[in-house]
Amino acid sequence: xxxxxxxxxxxxxxxxxxxxxxxxxxxxxxxxxxxxxxxxxxxxxxxxxxxxxxxxxxxxxxxxxxxxxxxxxxxxxxxxxxxxxxxxxxxxxxxxxxxxxxxxxxxxxxxxxxxxxxxxxxxxxxxxxxxxxxxxxxxxxxxxxxxxxxxxxxxxxxxxxxxxxxxxxxxxxxxxxxxxxxxxxxxxxxxxxxxxxxxxxxxxxxxxxxxxxxxxxxxxxxxxxxxxxxxxxxxxxxxxxxxxxxxxxxxxxxxxxxxxxxxxxxx
Numbered sequence: 001x002x003x004x005x006x007x008x009x010x011x012x013x014x015x016x017x018x019x020x021x022x023x024x025x026x027x028x029x030x031x032x033x034x035x036x037x038x039x040x041x042x043x044x045x046x047x048x049x050x051x052x053x054x055x056x057x058x059x060x061x062x063x064x065x066x067x068x069x070x071x072x073x074x075x076x077x078x079x080x081x082x083x084x085x086x087x088x089x090x091x092x093x094x095x096x097x098x099x100x101x102x103x104x105x106x107x108x109x110x111x112x113x114x115x116x117x118x119x120x121x122x123x124x125x126x127x128x129x130x131x132x133x134x135x136x137x138x139x140x141x142x143x144x145x146x147x148x149x150x151x152x153x154x155x156x157x158x159x160x161x162x163x164x165x166x167x168x169x170x171x172x173x174x175x176x177x178x179x180x181x182x183x184x185x186x187x188x189x190x191x192x193x194x195x196x197x198x199x200x201x202x203x204x205x206x207x208x209x210x211x212x213x214x215x216x217x218x219x220x221x222x223x224x225x226x227x228x229x230x231x232x233x234x235x236x237x238x239x240x241x242x243x244x245x246x247x248x249x250x251x252x253x254x255x256x257x258x259x260x261x262x263x264x265x266x267x
Contacts, residue, residue: 102144105135109151118155136171146172150183162190181207181215188222201226217247221256228263237263 108129112121124131130138132152139145153168169187188203204223208216220243227236240260247253 098139099142099144102135102139102142102148105130105139106132106144106148106151109135109148113151113155116158118159122152122155153183154186157186157190160193162193166190181210181212181219185215185219185222188219192222192226197226197230201230213247213250217243217250217252220247221252221259224259224263228266231266233263233266237267 108125109121109132112118112125112129120129120131122132124134132148132155135148136145136152139148149168150172153165153170153172156162156165156168166187169183169190172183184203184207188200188207191197191200191203201223204219204226208219208223210216220239224236224239224243227233227239237260240256240263243250243252243256244260
């Protein structure tokens with residue numbers, strides 16, 4: 001008997017006849033076609049089987065790649081281990097002791113800096129202390145050498161050598177929120193003294209990007225005054241209004257109204 005005829009016969013009898021990959025069997029009709037349910041289950045099994053086969057094929061390709069390139073992979077791994085080990089050994093056996101020595105040396109320079117003995121702070125005392133410049137040359141790979149560069153820059157700024165001050169201050173990349181804006185602001189001050197106002201205002205605005213609510217309005221005020229020196233009163237007014245809106249309780253914010261009026265009248 002043909003399949004279509006058999007199916008019609010069994011459906012007339014009230015049962016649903018359907019096919020499995022392994023056998024043919026009957027089931028009583030339900031609200032959802034048992035035949036369709038079975039087909040869905042078989043479809044999901046087929047999809048899972050296909051996914052599993054794809055995973056197995058990918059793993060097989062990976063294994064083949066590893067087997068084929070095992071020697072090169074081992075060499076690359078060995079190089080990485082050697083490099084990482086070398087870096088750690090270098091830091092532990094060389095950099096760390098040098099850092100300790102530099103920290104002990106810079107302490108003396110900080111004492112000279114605190115009492116405005118800038119020449120001694122920079123060049124040393126000819127005895128035990130080698131000066132900020134000596135620390136930079138001798139311990140250049142250390143963090144303390146970067147701090148020495150910042151001190152040297154501030155010393156040269158105080159002595160009026162603004163170009164040298166900028167050179168040293170740019171060598172120091174400080175992460176501390178209280179230090180980094182101050183260094184940027186110091187560079188801005190140097191450019192003001194050199195009458196390079198465009199560069200000056202750029203550094204003041206960078207310094208003002210800090211989240212420190214004490215320092216930010218200070219450098220915004222400096223930026224606005226530089227804009228006024230350049231007769232850019234519209235830009236100066238915007239900065240003054242920014243101080244008024246964002247830092248109203250700061251010293252600059254409480255005193256900014258007169259600068260706003262001055263900038264408005266100068267336009």
